[in-house]
Amino acid sequence: MLKVPGVLAEASPAPLDPVFPTKALPKFLACLTSCESPVLVDLGPVIPSNVSFFCEQLGCKVFVEDICAEVERHVRQGRRDALPEFLRARFSRPAESVDGVLCWDVIDYLEKPAAQALAAELMRVLRPNGALLGSFGNLREGKTHYTKYIVADEAHLRHRAYAATCGRQASWPNRDIIRLFAGLRVSDSFLLKNNQREMLFRKPA
Numbered sequence: 001m002l003k004v005p006g007v008l009a010e011a012s013p014a015p016l017d018p019v020f021p022t023k024a025l026p027k028f029l030a031c032l033t034s035c036e037s038p039v040l041v042d043l044g045p046v047i048p049s050n051v052s053f054f055c056e057q058l059g060c061k062v063f064v065e066d067i068c069a070e071v072e073r074h075v076r077q078g079r080r081d082a083l084p085e086f087l088r089a090r091f092s093r094p095a096e097s098v099d100g101v102l103c104w105d106v107i108d109y110l111e112k113p114a115a116q117a118l119a120a121e122l123m124r125v126l127r128p129n130g131a132l133l134g135s136f137g138n139l140r141e142g143k144t145h146y147t148k149y150i151v152a153d154e155a156h157l158r159h160r161a162y163a164a165t166c167g168r169q170a171s172w173p174n175r176d177i178i179r180l181f182a183g184l185r186v187s188d189s190f191l192l193k194n195n196q197r198e199m200l201f202r203k204p205a
Contacts, residue, residue: 017159018159019156019157020156020157020192021157021192022198023190023192024135024199025154026155031100031129031131031200031202032058032100032131035060038100039061039098040062040063041093041098041102041125042063043066043102043103044148045066045069046064047150049150051064053151057154065090067087067106068164070086071114071166072146072165076165083113083114084113084117085117087121088120088121091121094125096127096128097127098127099126099131100130100133101126101130101131101132101133103122104133104134104147104149105134105136105147107172109167109169111169116180119180123183123184126184128205129203130203133200133201134181134199134201135196135199136171136177137195144167145162146161146164147161174189174197177199181201184201184203185202185203
């Protein structure tokens, strides 16, 4: 590009978010299609296009509870040890009032006591036959950022990285994930090519 004195060069276009297939999301949607006006809780940051997608697909109410933002706040304040107690009181929703939970990879950023507190609350608010979708990574990846999961379509997600103070805390073997959500049953489990494990849980009727 020719550079003219006093004229700013044209900015390079921002790189596109990488797109990855998802096998659990279609299953999750199928679980909720039989519900009339389902209630969905999303544990990620607010993504307007995601809210629109789920509302159009399911005719649902979506409540966004940005747990990573809470983790980040506690870490920055040097209060990480207070996370379990905080998460036990985080959700004011009544028991068995939610049809679906999008947990994404939130559990990866929690130490075991905080993960147990969050899982217990999610199991409490989930209705019988309700569904929970979780994604679990590998600590060896050295992931030091949070990820926004942006729905591209029913079978694909865009991953958008954003800054994290602490990064991943644990790598969860399948048996430990199953123990963590002991009140739920594993409906489907997928190991994706990007080393993410997607797991779909259902709450027994």
